[in-house]
Structures are given as structure tokens and as C-alpha cells.
Amino acid sequence: MKLIELTAPRLDAFRTASRPTPRPAHGEVLVRLRAASLNFLDIAVATGAYPGPVFPMVPVADGAGEIAELGTGVDGWSVGDRVVPHFMPDWQDGTLTPSLFGARRGVTRPGSLAEYVVVPAASLVSIPEHLSFAEASTLPIAATTAWRAVRSAKLGPHSTALLLGTGGVSIFALQFAKAHGARVIVTSSSDEKLERARGLGADLTINYRDIPDWNTEALRLTGGSGADLVLETGGTETFPRSVDAAALAGTVFVIGFLTGTQPTIDVLPIMEKELRIQGNNTGPVAALRAAAAAIARHRLVPVIDQSFAMDDVAEAYAHLAAGGRHFGKLVITID
Ligand SMILES: NC(=O)c1ccc[n+]([C@@H]2O[C@H](COP(=O)([O-])OP(=O)(O)OC[C@H]3O[C@@H](n4cnc5c(N)ncnc54)[C@H](OP(=O)(O)O)[C@@H]3O)[C@@H](O)[C@H]2O)c1
Structure with missing residues (x-):
């Protein structure tokens, strides 16, 4: 072969x-x-x-x-x-x-x-x-991870998800979050990609190159409430801002290290907001099976x-x- x-x-x-x-x-x-x-x-x-x-x-x-x-x-x-x-x-x-x-x-x-x-x-x-x-x-890595993020945060029609970037996991998370009826905010370095994200159902978008304080912008867009799920793909540069952008009792779903693995973090908002800092390591076969079933059910592509x-x-x-x-x-x- x-x-x-x-x-x-x-x-x-x-x-x-x-x-x-x-x-x-x-x-x-x-x-x-x-x-x-x-x-x-x-x-x-x-x-x-x-x-x-x-x-x-x-x-x-x-x-x-x-x-x-x-x-x-x-x-x-x-x-x-x-x-x-x-x-x-x-x-x-x-x-x-x-x-x-x-x-x-x-x-x-x-x-x-x-x-x-x-x-x-x-x-x-x-x-x-x-x-x-x-x-x-x-499907195996990206859809499984995105599925677990959306389920971990128990997203529903009254939830907001903040998804960092427009890579593989974030775009699957966008599709799953919309299938759960959630409001979705997507960040990207590119206006053209944000346009594509809106075409897939993103409700609100932030260009993180134009708006480096994207966490403040996410809070503004949610009337100060923040996001129930933050898909944390960036690591060093994004983790503190993800914590800031999370809602009370929100979930920061920690998957990525696109900008490194060692952020400096103030633990106070994690306590004050009772955040869930949820790590993830892709997921088991059962999670891939559930993600595939949801893709079939909602005819996601x-x-x-x-x-x-x-x-x-x-x-x-x-x-x-x-x-x-x-x-x-x-x-x-x-x-
Ligand atoms: N732990 C797990 O279970 C797990 C599973 C899957 C993936 N991951 C990790 O999660 C991360 C994302 O994976 P992926 O496969 O989706 O990656 P990917 O397809 O390579 O997508 C990366 C995207 O992230 C965005 N990005 C880059 N730097 C950024 C920053 N400073 N702030 C915000 N967004 C930024 C960019 O989006 P724009 O071009 O739109 O700016 C880029 O296209 C990686 O670190 C990967 O290793 C972990």
C-alpha cells in the first residue's frame, strides 16, 4: 500500500x-x-x-x-x-x-x-x-471537542457562546451551538472570515485585530453579562481575556495553546464569578458518536x-x- x-x-x-x-x-x-x-x-x-x-x-x-x-x-x-x-x-x-x-x-x-x-x-x-x-x-478531533464544549456548558436558547477564532473546532462549535439555539459570538482576525461565520449563523462578531480588547467588546455586546461558554483556543494571550468575558457561573472550556501554554491569570474573577474552568482532551469514542449523531440529526455539513x-x-x-x-x-x- x-x-x-x-x-x-x-x-x-x-x-x-x-x-x-x-x-x-x-x-x-x-x-x-x-x-x-x-x-x-x-x-x-x-x-x-x-x-x-x-x-x-x-x-x-x-x-x-x-x-x-x-x-x-x-x-x-x-x-x-x-x-x-x-x-x-x-x-x-x-x-x-x-x-x-x-x-x-x-x-x-x-x-x-x-x-x-x-x-x-x-x-x-x-x-x-x-x-x-x-x-x-x-470529525474525530474537531467535532468531538466542539460537541463536548457545547454539552459541557449546557448551552440552550438562552445561552451565549463566545468562540475564539475560525479554525476547525470553533466552526464546529458554531454549528453545534446554533443547533442548540444559543446566541453565538465569533472572533477572528479577518472581516471576510467573520462574514463567513455570520453566513453559518453567528449572531455577533468581533475582529480581534481591530479590537484587541475583544473581551470588553464581548461584555458590551452581552449587556455586561458575558458568555456562558468561552471556547478558549488561544492559551497565553487569550486566557485572561476569556475569563473576563465569561458570564457568572460560565464555562471557560480550555482546549488550545495557539499562543502558548503559560498565561498569567488573576484568580479573583474565577472565584467571584464562580466560573468552571473545564479542561478537555478531545474525548472518548462515545463523544464522537454523539457528535456524529447530532450532525446527522441536524444535517450539519x-x-x-x-x-x-x-x-x-x-x-x-x-x-x-x-x-x-x-x-x-x-x-x-x-x-
Ligand atoms: N484539548 C483539546 O481537546 C483540543 C482539541 C482540538 C484542538 N485543540 C487545540 O485548540 C486549538 C484550536 O484548534 P483548531 O484545530 O481549531 O485550530 P486551527 O484550525 O488551526 O484554527 C486556529 C484559528 O485560531 C485563531 N487564532 C489564532 N490566534 C488567535 C488568537 N490570538 N486569538 C484568537 N484566535 C486566534 C485563528 O482564527 P482567525 O484566522 O479567524 O483569526 C486560526 O485560524 C489548537 O491549539 C489545538 O491544538 C485542543
């Missing part, structure tokens, strides 16, 4: 290779991958900023395809079923433990830049029938900004690594 290997933690260290197609063991399936989707995590892996991988390795956590072969002891799946294998295949549900965190596709397990991959059958989720392979490939051929993988990585060039997701087709 054809695959792409990352031979070192460098953004240009890709090589095309041919390897024997793996065979599924007991409880496993062989998946013919059709599309992969990039996350910021893949850049962190390819720049040595994320611990775990041993090089050379098959990169890219997220992908989608169809079952090509069943191992022994696999029930409930058939050859030809359209599936997404989850990023963290051993974490089925419940609380994360160190042993469940060990296996991560595209980090410590083979990723999605290959024609075939063997995964545990228990890590598979069916693709909603209205989605293409490319659209489905965006993941937003793909651009698709790249498998042979143009370095270009795709460079595009994402440049930061701020995309809206939603970038996809790589597996041919």
Missing part, C-alpha cells in the same frame, strides 16, 4: 513509501482510508512540539474510509461500511486514564496518510449518510476550506502552520 511517512519532527520531512498492507487481528478491522483532515495537533507533531511520536511514523490523526476486512470476533460491522476511526481508540467512554491516553492515531499509532490502516473495531463510528468521506474525516492531494501533504501542512489562512478544516484526499 501507498503511505506517507514523517521521518523527523520537521514540516518538510515527508516521504512517500510503499509497505505491505496490514492484516486485522482479533477485534480489529482494516479500513481503506479515503480522506484525512488536519488539526493543529498534526502541526505540533511535525514540529516536535507534541510528545509521543517515534519517527518515522504515519502522520495525521483524523481520517475516514470504508471497512475493507474484518478481523475475527468483530460483530456489528460489515465490509464496505463507511466509518471514521477515533483519534483515541482505547477511550470508549467515562473518565480518561493514563492507559487510555496511550494510543493516539497520528501520534503513537499509525495515522491517516495511508491507503489502509488497522484499528480496533470498537474505535469506529459510522459516517452520517449525508457526509462525504472528506467531510467525515474532519462540516466546513472544508481547502482540499489537497496526498502528494501535496507538505503544502497542506505549510498552509495550516502559517496560521490564520484557513476557515474551518483542511482535508487531504487519499488516493
